[in-house]
Amino acid sequence: MGRTIKFAESPMEGHPDKLADLIADALLDEFIKKDPYSRVSLEILLISGMTLVAGHVSTEGYVDIPGVVRQTIKEVGYSRPEYGFDADSSAVLTSIEEQSPDIVLGISSEGAGDTATVVGYACTDTESYMPLPISLAHSISKKVSHLRKSGKAPFLRPDGKVLSTVVYEDNKPLFVKDVIVFCQHDPDISLDKLRDFVIEEAVKKLIPKGLIQKETRILVNPSGRFVLGGPAADVGQTGRKIVSDAYGDVAYSGGSAFSGKDPTKTDRTASYLARMMAKHVVASGLAERCMVQMAYAFGLSEVIAFDIETYGTEKADKERIKARLLEVFPTNPKRMIEFLDLRKPIYKQTACYGHFGKEGLPWERLSHLDSFLDLQ
Numbered sequence: 001m002g003r004t005i006k007f008a009e010s011p012m013e014g015h016p017d018k019l020a021d022l023i024a025d026a027l028l029d030e031f032i033k034k035d036p037y038s039r040v041s042l043e044i045l046l047i048s049g050m051t052l053v054a055g056h057v058s059t060e061g062y063v064d065i066p067g068v069v070r071q072t073i074k075e076v077g078y079s080r081p082e083y084g085f086d087a088d089s090s091a092v093l094t095s096i097e098e099q100s101p102d103i104v105l106g107i108s109s110e111g112a113g114d115t116a117t118v119v120g121y122a123c124t125d126t127e128s129y130m131p132l133p134i135s136l137a138h139s140i141s142k143k144v145s146h147l148r149k150s151g152k153a154p155f156l157r158p159d160g161k162v163l164s165t166v167v168y169e170d171n172k173p174l175f176v177k178d179v180i181v182f183c184q185h186d187p188d189i190s191l192d193k194l195r196d197f198v199i200e201e202a203v204k205k206l207i208p209k210g211l212i213q214k215e216t217r218i219l220v221n222p223s224g225r226f227v228l229g230g231p232a233a234d235v236g237q238t239g240r241k242i243v244s245d246a247y248g249d250v251a252y253s254g255g256s257a258f259s260g261k262d263p264t265k266t267d268r269t270a271s272y273l274a275r276m277m278a279k280h281v282v283a284s285g286l287a288e289r290c291m292v293q294m295a296y297a298f299g300l301s302e303v304i305a306f307d308i309e310t311y312g313t314e315k316a317d318k319e320r321i322k323a324r325l326l327e328v329f330p331t332n333p334k335r336m337i338e339f340l341d342l343r344k345p346i347y348k349q350t351a352c353y354g355h356f357g358k359e360g361l362p363w364e365r366l367s368h369l370d371s372f373l374d375l376q
Contacts, residue, residue: 008248014158016236024260029345034061046236084232116267120274121251157184159229
């Protein structure tokens with residue numbers, strides 16, 4: 001209780017690590033389009049002039065990997081040679097092998113496709129039941145990218161990120177302490193013009209009313225010039241932004257990356273189900289905050305450990321809430337995939353600006369609230 005500070009960062013889609021995640025999930029979607037039962041585990045490495053796609057894939061379909069890679073890079077905005085990395089001139093190298101027969105055996109027995117601990121979280125901070133710091137960082141990061149891609153800010157380049165910090169009092173958001181935006185830009189734009197534009201057109205339009213106070217600090221490119229960016233300036237790799245993919249520093253991280261993995265990988269699918277569970281607890285009024293934790297072991301068909309944390313905000317007995325969650329939501333790996341209808345090409349949209357809190361994703365549906373009414 002008392003005052004605390006919570007943090008979150010949101011890389012833009014042109015950030016090297018996020019571009020790697022985006023390519024991995026774009027490829028996953030293409031494999032699933034051709035064969036919904038494709039088993040995919042991909043890693044992407046990006047550096048100036050080169051994209052490396054490596055991993056294990058078992059599928060009945062064919063995917064033009066270089067074509068998908070280049071199209072994804074172009075959609076993000078790396079389409080000009082002066083960026084030092086662009087879709088047409090980047091070499092695409094592939095090293096793809098069949099999925100291990102030992103892994104196939106474990107999955108075929110309806111067991112978990114990986115050993116993993118997973119976390120799901122929800123709270124009353126925002127309408128999406130996401131923590132305010134990560135929700136704010138994602139919204140500003142996405143807005144800056146939209147302004148660039150829409151043509152309203154042609155002086156912006158694809159790379160960038162947003163850091164937000166929020167002061168809480170008694171676990172309630174009190175005010176936004178910091179919003180720091182880093183955005184890549186053309187060399188001929190003045191920093192004053194860049195800063196004024198980003199602050200007025202993105203930051204101030206997205207911070208909720210009442211959360212800007214005299215202590216609030218808004219900075220844009222505080223280190224100055226940011227012309228060279230993307231894979232030309234820093235290596236990009238899948239799975240290096242797992243905290244920003246989830247809940248910021250508000251909840252624990254299960255430790256696993258999501259992008260490039262088909263739904264038999266329990267660390268991805270069970271994380272989605274855990275979010276759905278936590279969101280139902282909060283949305284039904286049973287708690288103001290809820291974290292769901294689960295553990296899986298490769299090849300075993302049921303959850304190994306299951307627990308929830310409601311931080312003293314629960315309105316019903318925690319053991320009854322836990323029991324009801326296990327009654328309503330399937331924890332068997334195969335049934336989770338069926339329950340969430342995950343054998344569809346829905347993954348590219350998750351790769352940037354968070355895997356949670358987005359409308360239209362199956363794990364965000366509040367489809368079983370009636371099952372919790374009698375616990376209130």
